[in-house]
Amino acid sequence: MKEELKIYTFKVEVMLRTEVLDPQGETINQTFKNNGVKNVLNVRQGKIFELKINCNNLEVARKEVESMCRDILANPVIEEYKVFEA
Numbered sequence: 001m002k003e004e005l006k007i008y009t010f011k012v013e014v015m016l017r018t019e020v021l022d023p024q025g026e027t028i029n030q031t032f033k034n035n036g037v038k039n040v041l042n043v044r045q046g047k048i049f050e051l052k053i054n055c056n057n058l059e060v061a062r063k064e065v066e067s068m069c070r071d072i073l074a075n076p077v078i079e080e081y082k083v084f085e086a
Helices: 023-034 058-073
Strands: 006-016 046-055 079-085
Touching: 006 058, 046 058, 058 079
Parallel strands: none
Antiparallel strands: 006 046, 006 079
16 A cells, blocks of 8 residues: 655744854845944844655655755855744
């Protein structure tokens, strides 16, 4: 009997590593200050991806998502990522 495929949804958050300069985040932070928002200490920008995976089981789907993150979605030299089941 063949195992039925299911659809799994994941969210992937990709952020610059903390030691990497984030010019876009700095620009946003400066814009806050220029507009009177003084209580924001720091801004870091990132990306969020939503992936729908058609797979046999959750463990295999998660491994596929991890592989996509390492190989395609994030640059491991300057970015880190987190995977969440949605």
